[in-house]
Amino acid sequence: MLDPRLRSDPHASRGRRHGEDAAGPRGPRDAFQRDRDRIIHSVAFRRLRHKTQVFVAPDGDHYRVRLTHSLEVAQIGRAMARTLGLNEDLTEALCLAHDLGHPPFGHAGEDALEAAVADAGGFDHNGHALRILTLLESPYPGHEGLNLTWETLEGLAKHNGPVAAPGWALAAVDAEHALALASHASLEAQLAAIADDIAYDNHDVDDGLRAGILDLDALLAVPIVARHWRAIEARHPGLDLARKRAALVRDMIGTMVGDVIAETRARIAAAGVETVDEVRAAGRTLVGFSPALAAEERALKQFLYANLYDSAPLQPIREGAKAVVTGLAEALIARPELLPEGWARGEGETARRRGIADYIAGMTDPFAIARHEAWIGPVALEAKF
Template sequence: MPAPFASDPAASRGRLHAEDPSAHRSPFQRDRDRIIHSSAFRRLKHKTQVFVEHEGDYFRTRLTHSIEVAQVARTIARTLRLNEDLTEAVALAHDLGHTPFGHTGEDALAEMMAPWGGFDHNAQAVKIVTALEQHYAEHDGLNLTWETLEGIAKHNGPVKRPPFALAEYNAIHDLELSTHASAEAQVAALSDDIAYNNHDLMDGLRAGLFLEEEIRELPVIGRCFDIVDSRWPGLDPTRRQHEALRRVFGVMVEDVLRESAQILERSGARSPEDIRALDYQVVRFSRPLWEDLKIIRKFFFDNMYRHWQVRRMRRKASIVVKDLFTIFLEDTGMLPDEWRRAANFAGEGVGRARVVSDYIAGMTDRFALQEHRKIMDPSERG
């Protein structure tokens, strides 16, 4: 039985463009399906987290990450008696607005867009699902429900100063940006953190950016290795590592479930509106684990994100994004036909810059590298 504060699809605030209901799927199920079938979701296959797309088949991409986040989110939502379909929809859509080359690409594009209101991947995700996906006969975008749009926009918390793109949409479809999102969206946000911590451990080890001996000194992780060694002495190293890290994953999930259930009970919330009215998040880690995770994240920052190989990759990625932005803004004639028409129609200034930004943000790592090479290398055919 759903919790009283779970989002009820039958009580959804609806869509910007009214549609007849489906005979077989709830509104949130339709949202999830539209996200999965979108062009932006497919492109996540070739957008990366930390490593450039061509560096190895085993490293996470935005697509595999989004699938992992959705799996964690469904588990947590089910246990807390929330709406799994809404939770999954927000989880699957949360990274749609990311640029090529992960946060490095976002930082570079935000820097180039600073004179025109900046760039934010959550705002870009809303723009994608409300405008840039153009496949339906009756409207631009995916025409998602209010609840899913709200979750995409503010799953990380209230948005006090919305970026231009988000403020522009919010003016015609109020997402109540100053409040917290539903419990389902909060679950998606915490699931993102859990998945990030888990695959940074796995990918960093696989890439040789740090050693097992180093992470065994970290809180939580060392205890999980000790449990595996005690239960299966002499286990094959690969299996041993996997067994330990899956226990780290389990510790995070169990902690969120235990802490969030207690917070929800203490909150007295009896409806989704009660959750939004609270001045704190109801889905979160316990304080002790949060302190442990800060130590782990600092280790990642010092030993993974600052590693010389990653720094070189990030430098090259930043150059690619900045070069493409500068070139396309100066000469819109180098854009593909539909984007050139859009840029010229937008006119000088912010409109043109935002068209160029949208084009680059939608690129995969591979396509951005190809475009840069075609433009910058005289031996390449354009």
Template sequence: MELAPYACDPALSRGRLYPEAISTFRSPFQRDRDRIIHSSAFRRLKHKTQVFVEHEGDYFRTRLTHSIEVAQVARTIAGTLGLNQELTEAVALAHDLGHTPFGHTGEDALHALMAPHGGFDHNAQAIRIVTSLERHYAGFDGLNLTWETLEGIAKHNGPVTDSLPYRLAEYNARHDLELHTHASAEAQVAALADDIAYNNHDLMDGLRAGLFTDREIADLPIVGPAYAEVDRTWPDLDGKRRRHEALRRVFGAMVADVIETAQRALEEARPETAQDVRDLGRPVIRFSAPVWAEIGEIRSFLFTRMYRAPSVMDERARVTCVIEDLFPHYMRRPELLPDDWQADVAEARGATSLARIVADYIAGMTDRYALQQHTRLFG
């Protein structure tokens, strides 16, 4: 497929921190995608959850299924806009690598514990993983991804200028990702695909968990018209199929709005290169204002009825205690970290250096492993 002039061309990539020979069969962005898929951190996403803790049900989304859904949506949008699909997919697949166990609850707990040591941010942690913590290759630590993929992981949500997370500042000092600018159009697509995927699947997971009903969400914008269309087309459809048909229309409506809005924005801006997109000072991939306002209503509903539901809050309190117990315990007894972490422990200089090692270890845990370790250490 011919790329648009504002797409990232792999032949013009800014390259890798450690130079490598060009592959005969794969573009640089394809190799990035493949390295991410084969990484240990990506496999661990199978047992890291979005909202519900892993043991609560086999059908709820995990970070892995979410990342695959985001990549699928992102490829569709990127292909329609003439963008590089491999780069878009690589950023989409990597965007959640830095998440802790127990979703945002685990991140909040670890950020509070790391406050004296620079805090914790999952985007910065993703950069830490792909540039250092994955240690499998002979010639370098990390995955040695291209500049464009690293840029997308670091700033797919926009420029990073205020209170730069330590992990990100540390790497940026070695390899400037131009954090003050917007990311490529491909990375912007990955960010919007994330919004589309989690809004849609959180509605599905909340329904499956019994936190609200089809009738209640039928009052929401975008969602209500989708249910009404299904009822007009199939008036006697059973509840399970009705729900699926309605929510796939919600998904489609969001994707269509992003594509149409982005096409208008690109026609107006007329960027001639990928760098022009970065230098515009505003995103070109976005929802229309009316749809963004409607998505805000859906998110408000989910916040009240799902993310702050009593059963979810009870579980949040329980798993917060798990992180709050593990972190100080490993700080006091770093010898309990696995053998392959002990070289890093031996090189640690001071409490902050050790805290970052402990945070790396805990952030890499799956839900299951964190619970197992907590039981082993505390009963």
């Protein structure tokens, strides 16, 4: 395990933006455990079950959605945190919340929403996640937002590294509760970021093969895949194809996790950091793949972009999804009465358009389709995989 001083301590938290009344039953939970539980119990988290990961929801029941992806990221992140002796609860909270800001239809929906409200500052899913947690999701009587700890908000803001030029949503959160955006985040936040990479690299292989979009022979030309496939065949000669594919995904996850653990220990030793504050001031990411595995992982990502995310079978669905989100934004801009009460925040056209973006971003795939059909016309997004 790492030096215990590198572990984020809930009892040394920089606190919450709003003071909280301790009255009422709370249970034996520390600050990071409460953050995790608030995220799990949030409406935004429940909505992830009907939001696209790669395949639009109507494509089938067996494909990942944002909710199942987030749970898988949390499992991977927590396992690494436990082995390294870092705070499992903070890691899990960050993993579970990292995709809360995604609009319907995944990156296709985000691209459409960004374009639709470009003149109001645009849209960014990471900044929107912070906006949800600090403003839009407000179940408590004494304050807006979920009032999460500084460490959780910081980790979500910077899990991919320092933020030199925050968009308007993240800048607004930072102005109210400064998150030290120029520095790196905790080791737990860095773990959450790479757990996300490990999960979607491997589970998108699984879903792509299941859908028949990825060709196994082409996939086996990717070095990391070929290496593991040969090892599986050597261990289990004659194993049927479905189980070999499952073993492939499982073994690649295990290899990536083991590599991150070893590389992180080596980087921390080389950097000489001994405290959480020194991690933030290190000037580099301390959690990551070794150079050799990083090269293999990049090659896998390049293959997935060329053969899955940008593949011909998915393009018509993505264009259709963009059209749905664009149509909803145009309808709400042209007909302000369609926006439900409470979504218009502030005065002026910029505030109104940001309220429209908030409303659309909160939609699930089925709800967005239903609103489009009610306001504009029929939608046909189902693919035959």
